[in-house]
Amino acid sequence: MALGLTAAAPCWAAEDEPAPAPTGERPTETEPPKTHGAPSYKKAKAAWASGDMATAEVFYREGIAKGGLAPDEVLESYVRLGTARLLLGRKDQALTAYRAAAVIDDAFDVPAEGGPRAVTLADTAKKDMASVGSLVLGLSCPSRAKPGEAFTVRAKVDDNHARVLTRVGLSAKDGSTGRELYFSAKSAQAVEFEIPAKAVLPGSTLVVRVDALDSHDNRLASAASRVEVSGTKPVPPPPVVAKAKPPPKKEPVGFFRSPWTYIVGGAVLAGAGASVFLLTRPTDDVTIGAVSVRAR
Structure with a gap:
């Protein structure tokens, strides 16, 4: 099914026309949008494929509410949500979903499952939102950059659309390391971002993407470009392999340094002690004071 919107909205080159002056707040570094709605979106697609419109309606709605969907996923969700509701006999709710889809792309197509009724209702939604038109998101950035600048x-x-969006975000991702920095600012017609020097590494390729975000951090549109950073990537030093030390040489153990020294020595001492005892053993007659006692 053609949905009429690609993942990247139009870009314009920095030299094509004067860049609009920033009209919004200064962007701040934040966490990238979390794809909390992805599991629900997958369940919705599975239910749709099996023809279970009731379950598909629940999970498409849930996926949008949990947020973090990509542009094509958001548009698909609204279009199929409207179609599922129409097939379930909920025409007014179907029209609301189609209107939301028209705000993103006023040329969206309805799936064949909806039949002629879906086409008619979608046309009505597009006319209702004609004054708003399709979302247009542009990106201006250099194609090359110097390292560390x-x-x-x-x-x-x-x-x-600047009036209805919640935020405009920017992702700067290093194509080789996968490291990503994310910035966002309140929605405005023109937002200016600065890619910090710490992200501009020699010989790297940065994928720069701007996002039009709703209140659930769904990306209603995105525009992307690549920035080549001059210089050569630093070559990491070869891994240090620790050489195993040879085992220390064992000195020959003399007889008197072995455990036998103690055992034999103990026996010798015991024998010597016995000899001393025999030589110094008192006689059987022991005199204690004036009393004489004979030992038996």
Whole structure:
């Protein structure tokens, strides 16, 4: 099913036209949007494939509410949500879902499962939202950068959608290491981001993406570009392999340094002690004071 929206919205080159002046707040570094809605989205697709519209409706709605969906997933969710509701006899709710889809892309297609009724209702939703139009998100950034130097990225959103979006986000991801920095600011027609020097490493390729985010951190649209950083990637030093030390040489053990020294020595001492005892043993007659006692 063609949904009429790709994952990346149009970009414009920095030299094509003067960049709009920033109109929003200064972006701050934040965590990237969490894809909490992904499990529900997968369940919804499975239910849709099996023809279970009631279950698909529940999970498409849940996936949108939990958030973090990609642009094509968001549009698909709204379009199929509207179609499932129509097939379940909930026409008014179906129209609401189709209107939400039209705000993202006013040229969306309805799935064949909906039949002529879905086409008619979708056309009504598109007419209702014609004054808003499709979401337009632009990105301006250099194609090359110098290592260790910060550079500027600008995002612009059409006026109608700048009013209904919650945030505009920016992802800067190193293509080789996978390390990602994320920044966001309150939605505005023009938002200016600065990629910090710490992210601009020699010889790296940065994938820079701006996101139009709703209140659930769903990406309603995204625009991406690559920035090549000059220089050569530092070659990591070879791993240090610790050489095993040879076992210390064992000196020959003399007789008197062996355990036998103690045993034999003890026997000798015992024998010597016995000899001393025999030589110094008192006689059987022991005199204690004036009393004489004979030992038996």
